[in-house]
Amino acid sequence: MAIGENSQTLEHIGVTDDVISKTVQSAKSSQRSERRIRGVKRGVRSELSVSQGDWTRRGYANHKELLSTEGLRDEIPRIKCSEVTPEEFIERFEAPCQPCVITGLTEEWAAHHKWTWDKLLAKFPEHKFKVGSDDDGYAVRIKFKYYYEYLHSLEHGKDDSPLYIFDGTFADRAGSKALSEDYKAPEYFSEDLFKFVGEKRRPPYRWIVWGPARSGSSLHIDPLATSAWNALLMYAAKP
Structure with a gap:
């Protein structure tokens, strides 16, 4: 009797079986996203407990x-x-x-208007980007659709030092190599001695770095005493 009454009520307000099914699927998808995000957090920062609030302990998100x-x-x-x-x-x-x-320098780049969170999600939902390394030095990757969920999460958005994509293999992998066509090296930096050793032997030399406020690398010295040019684009890509 109770089931029948609930069914009639749902029909009365216009909720169909299809809508219920989509709602259930959405809930399951959210659960998968949450599990994956928490797993990635444990992978890149094993010393911090997600369940005990270590990622937000300092409350940096509230310090304007x-x-x-x-x-x-x-x-x-x-x-x-x-x-x-x-x-x-x-x-x-x-x-x-x-x-x-x-x-x-970047005004004519395709990346200037193509690299927004929504457009990247539409193009790379299933592609995995690197967000860090585990305790053994292996890359920790996450599908972009899950990273997008992370960026827009009320809970994870309070992280003191948020996850950010720092991927040095994007131009070598089939799913993301098209990104290398969205920009070009400025004329000032056209000289490249590493190109003479060939693509297979040269060390990593190009990265994409995507992330929200408070994310980013600490002070460091680049490997092999190299110099770097960095282009800032994400200021225009509002989450």
């Missing part, structure tokens, strides 16, 4: 001043790519090892 730029001194020189030739760049910045910020 943590990401504030107020009071910071920015003395890094900025130049426009249209106003400085490669020869001038070498003389002013490369030779004296002077870092700088170059503006205008």
Whole structure:
């Protein structure tokens, strides 16, 4: 009798069996996402307990001043790519090892408008990107659809140091190599000595780094005494 009454009530408000089925599937999908996210967290930071709240213990998400730029001194020189030739760049910045910020270089890149969270989800839902390494040094990867869920999760969005994609093999893997066509190396950095050893022998030299606020690498020295150029794009990709 109770089942019959519930069935009539659901019909009355317009909830069909198909909607119920989709709701159940959605709940199961959310459970899979949560299990996968928690598994990845345990893989990359085994010293932190997800269930005991270690990932949010410091409460950085609630400290607005943590990401504030107020009071910071920015003395890094900025130049426009249209106003400085490669020869001038070498003389002013490369030779004296002077870092700088170059503006205008990415405006013509496809990545400038293609690399938004929603567009990346539509193109790479099942592709696995690296988000860290486990205690044995093996890569920990996650499907982008699960990472997208992580980015929009109310619970995981409070992480002190959120997971972020840092993948140095994206251009070599079938599922993501198309990303390498969305940008090009600036003319200032066209010289590449590693290319002479061949693609199979050269060390990793290109990465994608995607992540939310508070994520990112710590201070470090790049391997093999190399220098790097980094392009900031994700500021335009609003989650």
